Amino acid sequence: MSDATPDELLFTVENGVATITINRPDKRNSFHDDMVRQWVAWLEECKTRDDVKVIVFTGTETSFSAGGDTSRFKGKSEQTPLQAKAGMVENTQSLARKVAEIDKPVIAAINGMAVGGGLDVALMCDVRLMASSARVAETYAKMGLIPGVGGAWFLPRIIGTAAALDMFWTSRWVAADEALSLGLVNRVFPDDTFRAEVKAYAEQIAEAAPLSVRFIKRMVYQGLNADLHSHLDTLSSHIALVRTSADHKEAVAAFKEKRKPSFTGN
Template sequence: MTSYRDILVRPLGGDERITEIVLNRPERKNAYTQQLCDELCHALRVFDRSAVTRVAVLTGAGDAFCSGGDVQHSEEIDQGDAHPFGHGFVMRDTGHTVVRSLLAVAKPVVAAINGAAVAGGLTFALACDLRIARQRARIGDTSGRLGLLPDEGGAWFFPRAMGLEAALRMSLLGEVYDAATAQRLGLVGEVVPDAEFDDAVRSLAGRLADAAPLAASVVKRLMRRAADMTLDQALDTLGMAVDVVNRSEDVVEGVDAFLSRRRPSFQGR
């Protein structure tokens, strides 16, 4: 198993089908650096290529999910200052790479928002497929408070999640919301009491791990791409996907399990 410095990677609750990836810089509220981003992208590639793992859970150590980019990491700031377009290059090689990696993963990824998820940290969560938050979590965009722009594609993700005016309000005013408000605005899908959070995350990830892996991967891809398609294009793409999935062993197992009134055991074939 690969050894990392700024993240932890382990089975969640001992279930080898579920990979927990923990951003592990609690002293900095899990703010990301080049090192953390490189490690996270590597861990996502390993997870996606594994024949055993089916679901990833992204979370943070301590009392934060992720507070965005580490503005005190002077080495990367110096790299940006050294070139007219240097800051854009640094972002391209750090947070932007993480967002692209999260979107490229074929398997489901859950953001378990255990605490503050702000600025680029919120963008990382929105690049995951599902988001579950504990009541104490605080979620929003603080980048404007520093005179910065919404990190790592926030200007793309935020309006899609919550609508244009709400996204502008959040970013222009630097607003941070409690978990219930964030759910109402569309930033998270589920909020659970603090004491029930770990169990709720395991339950959600376990249900995803029980699902048919091939169908889950195709559904994720279809829905991600549908936003940029016409209905006719989406239907044509679905027709081709169905022709592949319906021939799989998982569909045979799913139909037999339904007729036999038992739980299916999907193998991803």
């Protein structure tokens, strides 16, 4: 059970999109273990809710997230190595594992600065959208730490090894235009329309055939760790399922009738 206060982490569902918002602007939207437990619980709920097609992570005001709340680090430096490891596995790292379990799209809406663990949360998402004035940085080396939420796994896979090491070793700020050129983010939107653009983007995906969206995500990620023959074999099984689905039949009918399809996820 989480002890996070109800207003520290917000959860809403609208038009097929579940939005989880970090709401601690006075702490630059940093998070603590109780918030992570609540976060994981909501993601578990999103896995099974039929009305949730897409999940968005974002922050309030001018920050996405500064990562772990340093004011709560007191005492952690006195832990034994085994205690420190267990704490990471049970708390912060559980978020990365839960995101990896979900075959629905997960989008990071980087509305403002994202630093350290905050950036790592964005990296664990499938797609990253960024406000034009936002900046990101991996500041672990500056703080005498290492990325413990999966950043060293995600970042080189997204932007390449050399570019990832450059960010990690220098702790430098990366602005939105460079983040886009690196491939760190998928789209950059103006600050004044950012929320509306994110909403439109997420709802566009939510309107697509749910089985197709989920199987595409599954095949893309599984394909990264499979040889071509294994990938094609798995793909043929998934195609057999989607071709007989109600959503495929509805898509064909809607195309012939020149209307917008209405998908049920079956």
